[in-house]
Amino acid sequence: MASHNSEIKEDVIEIVTEDFDKVGYTKADEADMAKQNKKQQFHRYFVSDPSKRRFNFVTLLSFTAATLATWEASLIANTTAMFNGGPVTLIYGFIFCWIGALTTAASLAEMASMAPTSGGQYHWVFMLAPPRYSVFLSWITGWSAVLGWIANLTAGVWFIGTMIQGLLVLNYPSYVYERWHGTLILFAALLCCVIVNTLLGRIFPRVETFALVLHIAGFFAILIPLVVLAPKGSPSSVFVQFTDIAGWDSIGLAWFIGLISSNLPFVGFDGPCHLAEEVRNASIVVPWAMISTILLNGALGFATCIAFSFALGDLQTDLTSPTEYDFIQVFFGATNSHAGSSVMTAILIALVTCASFGFLASASRQTWAFARDKGLPFSGFLSHVDKRTALPLRSIGFCAIVSAIIGLINIGSTVAFNAIVSLTIAGLFVSYLTAIVLMILKRVKREPIDFGPWSLGWAGLPINLIAACTLLISVVFSFFPPATPVNLRTMNWSCLMWGGSTLIGLAYYAVRGRKIYHGPIVEKAIVLTEKPSA
Secondary structure: OOOOOOOEEEEEEEEEHHHHHHHOOOHHHHHHHHHOOOOOOOOOOOOOOOOOOOEOHHHHHHHHHHHHOHHHHHHHOOHHHHHEEOHHHHHHHHHHHHHHHHHHHHHHHHHHHHOOOOOOHHHHHHHHOOHHHHHHHHHHHHHHHHHHHHHHHHHHHHHHHHHHHHHHHHHOOOOOOOHHHHHHHHHHHHHHHHHHHHOOHHHHHHHHHHHHHHHHHHHHHHHHHHHHHOOOOOHHHHHOOOEEOOOOOOHHHHHHHOOHHHHHHHOOOOHHHHOHHHEOOHHHHHHHHHHHHHHHHHHHHHHHHHHHHHHOOOHHHHHOOOOOOHHHHHHHHHHOOHHHHHHHHHHHHHHHHHHHHHHHHHHHHHHHHHHHOOOOOOHHHHOOOEOOOOEOHHHHHHHHHHHHHHHOHHHHOOOHHHHHHHHHHHHHHHHHHHHHHHHHHHHHOOOOOOOOOOOOHHHHHHHHHHHHHHHHHHHHHOOOOOOOOOOOOOOOOHHHHHHHHHHHHHHHHHHHHHHHOOOOOEEEEEEEEOOOOO
């Protein structure tokens, strides 16, 4: 399953299997890199032992769980679900998306075990697609994944800025809410992310471990006040009563449109895949980190959805809160205290900030990997890895700059949230869907598949099919306007943003990309031998 591109950047290197551990990797890691003809570039960062990879299972699980931020996003991004059905859509939509995320993560985890490289989806597509279509499908998947991760970073820092504005509105009634204020805060949050990913790169795994502790402790710090202090709604209002404020006059349509609120908490579980070349025993650790994260975060998120739904006051009042976040209004209704609700909101701001650290890390690795394989404009510049820090500093800076430019949409659009979030869902989910559909075709045709040590076995096909169906539904309805009537101000422009970005990419591919992108390149042809050559 190694890359079958014939381009070789350096001479062939011979590695004796008994010497694997001497260079700091497990035998599995060295074999995986050799199998994909890739050169290890992220292994010089430990002063005490510069040959080791940075992440193990605990630190990678911490990174993934904190970055996914499921229970936090269930509070922050629930507005569309509240307009399109209320708690019924939020809770049952969460179950639907949780199942979809688990099956999708399992499907991608199997591929990550086959080829644990930072390229992720586009690399797997190249491996699985028919040779005639492998290069183009790989390229369009890589473009979509890069777009999705940068949009995900933008969404994270956008939430930080607007939540801070919400606190200002709550505590200072004279404050005038201006969208450009939020954009400036977005820029400041991006700067913090860049600092953590560069200057603090040496201790980044430890930062993520601390973020996991905050992630779990923060869950209880929010849940307990909601359960103990907030007025309680009736079970029927939470589990039965459908409230269609959006005005679609169709329960089914409104419910599906509301899924965007339950999909966002599960966007980005492919993050560990893009750090695979920095993970020890990656072919086992990366899959288990993905699955463990979905199980852990899904449980926390589901509990949060139920607690929040019971704590709702008047739904219309909460949705029209001057803070522009219904959860801030719910916090205030539960504590009846500006200080209490501010502390609870500040916890969310801190946790979303930690998640954004991971967004930038994943986005930069995805960008770096695609540039390494010559899939992006200025690939030679973006694929550079700083020798002193062993970090893709240029890709980190590039992702931050592009995210800042995208964030400017917040200034002039009342639906910036849906545009940015739907762009995230479309970009990443399309990349997941492409890889999974190709795996389904492989299984249906009974073609040989070189599985890794982590495999779904006989359950692979049904799991792949469930994942593909949920992804397709999620992508289609992510483009729908959140409510009626639909006009220029309330339209969901994510379809235009995603389509336009894709067309720009296709134009680049037609003019130049197809001439230089031939799939994952061979960086170093590696020959594995049992004994040294005579």
